Structures are given as structure tokens and as C-alpha cells.
Amino acid sequence: MNKAYTEAGVNVHAGYEAVKLMSKHVKKTFTDGVMTDIGGFGGLFELKDFKNPVLVSGTDGVGTKLKLAFLLDNHKTIGQDCVAMCANDIACSGAKPLFFLDYLAVGKNEPQKVAEIVSGVCAGCIQAGCALIGGETAEMPGFYPIDEYDLAGFCVGAVEKDKIIDTSSIKPGDKLIGIASSGVHSNGYSLVRKVFDINDNDVEGTRKRLNEYSEELGMTIGEALLTPTKIYVKFILHLLEKFTLKGIAHITGGGFYENIPRMFGEGLRAKIDVHSFDILPIFELIQKKGGITAKDMFNTFNMGIGLVMAVNAQDAEAVVKEAESLGEKAWVIGEVVAGENGVDL
Numbered sequence: 001m002n003k004a005y006t007e008a009g010v011n012v013h014a015g016y017e018a019v020k021l022m023s024k025h026v027k028k029t030f031t032d033g034v035m036t037d038i039g040g041f042g043g044l045f046e047l048k049d050f051k052n053p054v055l056v057s058g059t060d061g062v063g064t065k066l067k068l069a070f071l072l073d074n075h076k077t078i079g080q081d082c083v084a085m086c087a088n089d090i091a092c093s094g095a096k097p098l099f100f101l102d103y104l105a106v107g108k109n110e111p112q113k114v115a116e117i118v119s120g121v122c123a124g125c126i127q128a129g130c131a132l133i134g135g136e137t138a139e140m141p142g143f144y145p146i147d148e149y150d151l152a153g154f155c156v157g158a159v160e161k162d163k164i165i166d167t168s169s170i171k172p173g174d175k176l177i178g179i180a181s182s183g184v185h186s187n188g189y190s191l192v193r194k195v196f197d198i199n200d201n202d203v204e205g206t207r208k209r210l211n212e213y214s215e216e217l218g219m220t221i222g223e224a225l226l227t228p229t230k231i232y233v234k235f236i237l238h239l240l241e242k243f244t245l246k247g248i249a250h251i252t253g254g255g256f257y258e259n260i261p262r263m264f265g266e267g268l269r270a271k272i273d274v275h276s277f278d279i280l281p282i283f284e285l286i287q288k289k290g291g292i293t294a295k296d297m298f299n300t301f302n303m304g305i306g307l308v309m310a311v312n313a314q315d316a317e318a319v320v321k322e323a324e325s326l327g328e329k330a331w332v333i334g335e336v337v338a339g340e341n342g343v344d345l
Contacts (some may be wrong), residue, residue: 014109021115025122043133056095077228079120084229086155087128092248095157097130107144136274159322175316180329183227183307195290247310251302299335
């Protein structure tokens with residue numbers, strides 16, 4: 001045992017134990033392309049079944065949603081959030097996620113907790129169809145409080161060059177299809193924390209409020225806010241086999257106003273009917289409790305729509321039916337019109 005390092009607050013043996021505990025979860029994510037086992041200096045992945053591949057990458061974190069995981073001591077699904085934020089983004093290009101790497105920084109390495117967090121990452125990787133081929137768990141005493149951590153990830157996928165989603169083909173008259181979210185996902189939690197008065201100065205009071213059952217939500221507030229981000233990867237790849245998706249927007253930070261226009265360039269505008277889809281109860285509660293304007297809500301949250309796709313008008317109803325056959329809630333929520341790049345609600 002490295003006594004000096006232990007006295008400095010870093011337990012290398014806890015790190016070894018964490019790797020041992022997480023290994024069974026990590027190996028469940030391995031796909032045919034994985035060429036290395038756990039513990040190497042670099043994760044090797046063989047690119048198979050592509051003729052002219054283009055690599056697509058994305059990186060993101062979970063943000064301040066982590067604060068709720070700390071307060072409720074629930075770390076099982078926060079890893080799925082991390083995978084979703086990265087994998088959904090690269091799938092918007094038509095890419096299939098191939099592998100994922102995670103970075104976990106902790107104030108104190110508690111092997112069981114670390115393994116629980118990573119098990120959530122692995123569950124997300126399985127949903128996204130990608131392998132967890134590497135990562136880092138950094139114990140940083142004095143930098144993070146002993147019961148807190150940060151989690152981020154990096155995903156790489158590939159798509160045939162001639163299959164990259166061509167957003168330049170979007171034109172006025174194309175329909176916009178919204179796919180339901182599972183909840184708040186992983187954006188807007190600084191505002192959520194303000195609305196529900198989630199703070200570190202009154203841990204017990206905050207925990208009590210989060211554990212209150214809400215008739216409006218059909219669950220506790222904490223359960224609703226920790227609902228993991230939906231992973232749309234396999235759903236997107238399935239639709240791409242049957243339809244021409246001209247553009248896909250993952251509704252993350254910035255809500256409708258900032259994400260939908262990213263699909264198309266100048267001279268095109270999205271016209272959205274906010275009465276065409278179901279706004280989830282959690283957003284109605286946030287708006288009511290926080291006294292937030294509708295514009296600010298749609299500029300912060302997904303409001304119940306986690307994904308927006310642009311399709312040819314004649315394909316819209318068929319795409320909705322196919323989505324519903326796959327268990328997703330889907331609606332034609334608007335259309336593309338000529339105008340300054342932006343969104344009208």
C-alpha cells in the first residue's frame with residue numbers, strides 16, 4: 001500500500017476494487033469490433049462492415065442533474081444520461097455509435113458507488129448499441145467534496161459517406177415530426193434547482209421536498225426529475241432504413257428555439273403548433289411553480305419532445321405510424337417555411 005498517497009486522500013486499492021466491480025457490467029457492452037479487454041492504456045476498436053466510412057464524434061456531460069443524484073443517493077441511471085447526451089447527438093447525422101469512453105471524477109473513491117454509476121453508463125451503451133471500451137475514474141480529494149462527482153463522456157460513431165443526413169435538402173413545405181421525451185432529460189437543471197429550491201444549505205429539507213409524492217406526476221418529484229434521458233439511436237437507425245430523414249434535431253440545452261434551426265440554414269424557419277403534442281406534466285409543474293413564461297420554457301426545456309425530424313410532406317403520416325409501431329409517441333408538430341432562420345411557436 002502506498003501509505004503517503006493514502007494519507008493524501010487517494011486510495012489506489014479502492015480504484016482496483018472499483019474496476020473489479022464494474023468489469024462485469026462493461027463486458028456486457030462489448031461488440032464485435034472491440035479488440036482490447038478492460039485495463040489497457042488505449043481502447044482498440046476495429047471498424048467493420050463499412051465501405052467508405054465517415055467518423056462522427058460527440059462529447060458531453062450530465063450537468064447539474066448530478067446534484068439530484070447526490071441528494072437522493074441514487075446513482076443507477078445518471079450514466080444513461082451521459083451516454084444519451086453523446087450518442088443521440090451523433091445519431092442525428094445518421095451515424096451508428098460504435099464505442100464510448102467515460103470520465104468520472106470523484107472526491108472519494110467508493111467502489112460500490114463507482115460501479116453503480118458505471119453500470120448506468122453500460123446500460124446506456126447497450127441501449128445505444130455501442131461498446132464501453134475505456135474510461136477513467138479519477139480520485140480528486142480536496143477538489144470535489146467526498147460525496148460528489150462529475151461525469152462526462154465521449155462517443156464515436158460511423159456512417160457511410162453517401163448516407164450522411166443531407167440537411168441541405170430541407171425545403172419549405174417539409175413536415176416536422178416530434179418524438180416524445182421521457183422527461184426533463186439532462187438540460188435546464190440549474191433552473192429546475194431554483195424552482196424547487198434545491199440547495200446544499202438545507203439538505204434534509206431539500207431531500208424531503210424531492211421525496212414528496214405528486215398527484216400531478218404520479219410519482220415523487222425526485223423520481224420525475226431523475227428519469228433518465230431517452231436514447232433514440234436504434235429508433236433513428238431503424239427509420240433511416242425505411243424513410244428519407246432530411247434533418248434531425250436533438251432537443252437539448254436551448255430547447256426548441258436553439259436546436260430546431262440547427263437542422264437547416266438561412267432562408268428557412270420552423271413553424272410549430274404547440275397544441276399538436278402532449279406537454280409532460282413535469283414541465284407544467286415547473287412553469288406553474290416557477291412563474292416562467294411559455295417562451296422561456298420552450299427556450300430551456302424539451303417540453304415533452306426529445307427529437308424533431310424533418311421529412312417530406314408525403315412521408316409524414318407514415319413516419320408517425322412507424323414510430324408508434326416501435327413504441328414511440330410521435331406527432332406532426334409543424335412544418336418548414338420560408339423566412340429568417342428561427343422558430344415560430
